[in-house]
Amino acid sequence: MSAYEWFRIRRTMLAYDYWLDVEGVTGRARKDLRAELVGNLTDATAAVGYPAARRSLGSVRTLATAAAPDRDSRPRxxxxxxxxxxxxxxxxxxxxxxxxxxxxxxxxxxxxxxxxxxxxxxxxxxxxxxxxxxxxxxxxxxxxxxxxxxxxxxxxxxxxxxxxxxxxxxxxxxxxxx
Structure with missing residues (x-):
């Protein structure tokens, strides 16, 4: 994996982390979700390349929304x-x-x-x-x-x-x- 792909994976992870924060996912759960995303994206990048891996991932905002258990009950x-x-x-x-x-x-x-x-x-x-x-x-x-x-x-x-x-x-x- 090139440094550019590593940077792109980390940029995607930061965007995902931002949306997890917006959706109210906190603490350990957010750290685990970030690690899971980086692991899956790294494996997919090694297999098919970053552009295809990122396309198959979809929107990180939608992904973060799905990961938030009770996002509508608390202030943001x-x-x-x-x-x-x-x-x-x-x-x-x-x-x-x-x-x-x-x-x-x-x-x-x-x-x-x-x-x-x-x-x-x-x-x-x-x-x-x-x-x-x-x-x-x-x-x-x-x-x-x-x-x-x-x-x-x-x-x-x-x-x-x-x-x-x-x-x-x-x-x-x-x-x-x-």
Whole structure:
């Protein structure tokens, strides 16, 4: 097996591990499932080559969904965390670009030296101050709720927090009943 095939097998294993995590498979079971996938994929790659082995495997997401025993009963904390991080990053980069564009518009208006303060229509929760003199200074003050609320909402929706309230208690095993 070449190093490239080894890398492709490991990449498939990481994708499978991600979907196992999303589906709520934890601990030892996830480690065993990863090892089983790597073993089977390595054997199949040696027999028929990686492309054919990967095609016969199918979707790793479907495979992970089938491996999850009770995936609908618990919140998905990792998915909620990923969603919050993505929403925060998109919001931060969008705000940075829009603030810079607004400041560039102020400079392009040819105001010369001076101080401009405004609330752009595309970011109503931000106050932007541009001071143009010997140097250019740009200050943006945010409403704190505009930074906290969108990632929090994304976390709550992504993790499906309502499952805590609607979750049914698991039945007691017969061996523990006296």
């Amino acid at each position: 904390w990792v998915v909620g965390s990923y969603a919050a991080i993505v929403v925060f990053a998109i919001g931060a980069f969008a705000a940075l670009g829009l603030i810079t564009a607004w400041a560039d518009g102020v400079m392009a208006a040819g105001g010369g030296q001076g101080l401009w303060i405004g609330h752009p229509f595309f970011l109503p929760w931000v106050e932007i101050t541009v001071r143009q003199g010997e140097t250019l200074q740009i200050l943006a003050t945010f409403n704190p709720w505009s930074v906290v609320v969108p990632p929090l909402v994304a976390f709550l929706i992504g993790s499906r927090i309502w499952r805590l309230a609607t979750r049914q208690s698991s039945p007691t095993p017969a061996a523990q009943v006296r």
